[in-house]
Amino acid sequence: MASSTGRINKQALLAAIAATLARLIFSTIRLRMNDRSGFLTNPPDGPRILVFWHNRIPAISVGFLRHYPGKHPSRKGVSVLTSPSKDGDILAGVMANLGMGSVRGSSSRRGSTAIRELAALLESGVDLAITPDGPRGPKYSLGPGAVFLAQKTGIPIMLLHARYHNAIRLKTWDNFAIPLPFSRIDITIDHYLTIDPETTDLEAERLKLETYLREEAEKTDLPA
Secondary structure (H helix, E strand, O other), X not given: OHHHHHHHHHXXXXXXXXXXXXXXXXXXXXXXXXXXXXXXXXXXXXXXXXXXOHHHHHHHHHHXXXXXXXXXXXXXXXXXXXXXXXXXXXXXXXXXXXXXEEEEOOOOOOOOHHHHHHHHHHHOOOEEEEOOOOXXXXXXXXXXXXXXXXXXXXXXEEXXXXXXXXXXXXXXXXXXXXXXXXXXXXXXXXXXXXXXXXXXXXXXXXXXXXXXXXXXXXXXXXXX
């Protein structure tokens, strides 16, 4: 029992340290927003499924901290889907320190408890953030979970794109990016996308979404 508690405390401490460092770096970032959807100026009544690549997590976090319309009556906050792993524990802790909730599990397990929990969360009005190639890749490979969830709930997907102008690329599976202090980040909030509830070809919808999101990322990727 003691070792389990120690591990939890260690992960909580690492999350708190990471969140503090992130806030320090984020405070120096120059941020440019391109809101094609009107999400910031005219928030929609219902929730959205936010979809962006795993290596864009720091960029989207900057955008959330500065611009998420949390005081608008239609917004109930954001929860991030994280893996049920040790790394997921730390990420969930970081998100909590930055003011976001977390949901543990995988969005790709169709018909599973995870899908039902995510659907219930969306029905409560909470925006859900998914990195569809996380937590282990392959890089820029969009799992079926977000598309499946959007079809079953009728809730639109909101694609987020980010460009780092100066960042460190880690030697991880996705070349995870950490923006350098005083650098610039451009974030684009794309138009809402809905998945036809009558479609029987979810693979075509998944592939279309993956291709578009990957092409937008590759246009702005820094060298690894």
